[in-house]
Amino acid sequence: MNIAIMGAGLSGLACAITLEKAGIRPAIFEKRSQVGDRFVNGEALLSIFTHPDRDNIATFSDQYGIYLSPTSHIQRMELFSKNKKAVIEGHLGFSNIRGREQDSFEAQLERQTKSTIKFHSEETYEQLLSDYTHVVLAAGDGAYSKSMKNFREDFTVSIKGVTISGKFDRYTVMSWLDYDLAPFGYGFLIPYSEKEANLSIAIPDIPKNAHVHISDLWDVFYQKVRSQLVQNLPITDQFQITQYPIGICNSPRIGNTYFVGNCYGSMMPFMGFGQYAAILSGVYAAYDLCGMGNYEELMKPLRQSYENSLVLRKAMEQLSNEGLDRIIHSLQGDWADKLFQSHRINPLKIASYLLRPYIKLKNE
Ligand SMILES: Cc1cc2nc3c(=O)[nH]c(=O)nc-3n(C[C@H](O)[C@H](O)[C@H](O)COP(=O)(O)OP(=O)(O)OC[C@H]3O[C@@H](n4cnc5c(N)ncnc54)[C@H](O)[C@@H]3O)c2cc1C
Structure with a gap:
């Protein structure tokens, strides 16, 4: 058996590291010049999205031998709708950095990988399939899966993000659910440190947003955050992504090809969180390759999370600012802190079951 990733x-x-633990050295092909050679951005692992796993960083190290240092743990989340604010406190998850930085998650994973990475790779999937017995597709989007007719695309999303300088509390993330700022989408502020943060907005490319352009929304959002934080927040870096596909593979494995990460559909439709599922899918594909599990079976809970998350995304598209105000208002109080940290209750699963009868999904 020889494996290409x-x-x-x-x-x-994550797949390579897990294979190496079983004594297998895969060949890794990366099209860029270095790991994380893309825009820098702040991301988060929020435990409300990974129920029942309350501490993703501990799980990665204790259960899978994958060691990641986040930028910070998140102790406070400030949620803003048009007219309301809710503050959730407690151990809510972690923030981390992605991209070209030396402590980005991908850079940390590279330091734990022993296998050789071939950079500037131009190998196609077809070439890898003819040269290797097994191929793990981990190219970060659904393009290959789609061309192989294995991908159900549910919608696309447009995102604009920047790095800003200022004064931030590294334990606090902020989110805006205000459709005047980001119609049917959301905004996030995730600090990298006390001095730098990532500020982004994302909107779904749905018919209701046909005449909305992310760059036009940006200026209003940026001004709003500057006045809310009473800071100038100069921009030091930026990126924009348009029509990024969100969807999921019909089969996580076809023959000896494994679809992992966003190639499978790790990015959750509701708020775009995907790091947790991406890392686990890499580990699970490796387990299958080592004879330690069945990839399709292992992926079932992650597929279910994706489907639940899709229901919430569709529900979000039917809300208005008044509805969002009511939701944010209801999250004020101790009960919301408890809900966000509950070991027993999975609020997103419950919400998706309650909402499912009212939502029309593509696959139904
Ligand atoms: C703007 C943005 C913000 C996000 N925020 C969050 C967040 O806050 N929390 C969260 O949990 N998730 C977030 N996500 C989702 C998360 O980043 C992804 O789900 C996760 O990175 C997917 O991992 P992956 O391994 O599939 O892809 P990646 O980690 O992107 O890796 C794909 C790799 O494949 C390489 N590649 C591409 N094509 C080829 C090719 N043809 N040959 C060889 N190599 C190739 C790329 O260069 C890249 O190195 C966000 C995503 C985006 C876009």
């Missing part, structure tokens, strides 16, 4: 990102490197 296409893509040295979260899922590809």
Whole structure:
């Protein structure tokens, strides 16, 4: 058995590290010049999205031998709708950095990988399939899965993000659910440190947003955050992504090809969180390759999370600012802190079951 991994990102490197623990050295092919050679951005692992796993960083190290240092743990989340604010406190998850930085998650994973990474790779999937007995597709989007007719695309999303300088509390993330700022989408502020943060907005490319352009929304959002934080927040770096596909593979494995990370569909439709599922999918594909599990079976809970998350995304598209105000208002109080940290209750699963009868999904 010889294994090729296409893509040295979260899922590809998690797969390589797990294979190496079983004594297998895969060949890793990365099209860029270095790991994380893309825009820098702040991301988060929020435990409300990974129920029942309350501490993703501990799980990665204790259960899978993958060691990641986040930028910070998140102790406070400030949620803003048009007219309301809720503050959730407690151990809510972690923030981390992605991209070209030396402590980005992908850079940390690379330091734990022993296998050789071939950079500037131009190998196609077809070439890898003819040269290797097994191929792990970890290229970070659904393009290959789609061309192989294995991908159900549910929608696309446009995102604009920047790095800003200022004064931030590294334990606090902020989110805006205000459709005047980001219609049917959201905004996030995730600090990298006390002095730098990532500020982004994302909107779904749905018919209701046909005449909305992310760059036009940006200026209003940026001004709003500057006045809310009473800071100038100069921009030092930026990126924009348009029509990024969100969807999921019909089969996580076809023949000896494994679809992992976003190639499978790790990015959750509701708020775009995908790091947790990307890393786990890489580990699970490796387990299958080592004879330690069945990839399709292992992926079932992650697929279910994706489907639940899709229901919430569709529900979000039917809300208005008044509805969002009511939701944010209801999250004020101790009960919301408890809900966000509950070991027993999975609020997103419950919400998706309650909402499912009212939502029309593509696959139903
Ligand atoms: C703007 C943005 C913000 C996000 N925020 C969050 C967040 O806050 N929390 C969260 O949990 N998730 C977030 N996500 C989702 C998360 O980043 C992804 O789900 C996760 O990175 C997917 O991992 P992956 O291994 O599939 O892809 P990646 O980690 O992107 O790795 C893919 C790798 O494949 C390489 N590659 C591409 N094509 C080829 C090819 N043809 N040959 C060889 N190599 C190739 C790429 O260069 C890259 O190195 C966000 C995503 C985006 C875009």
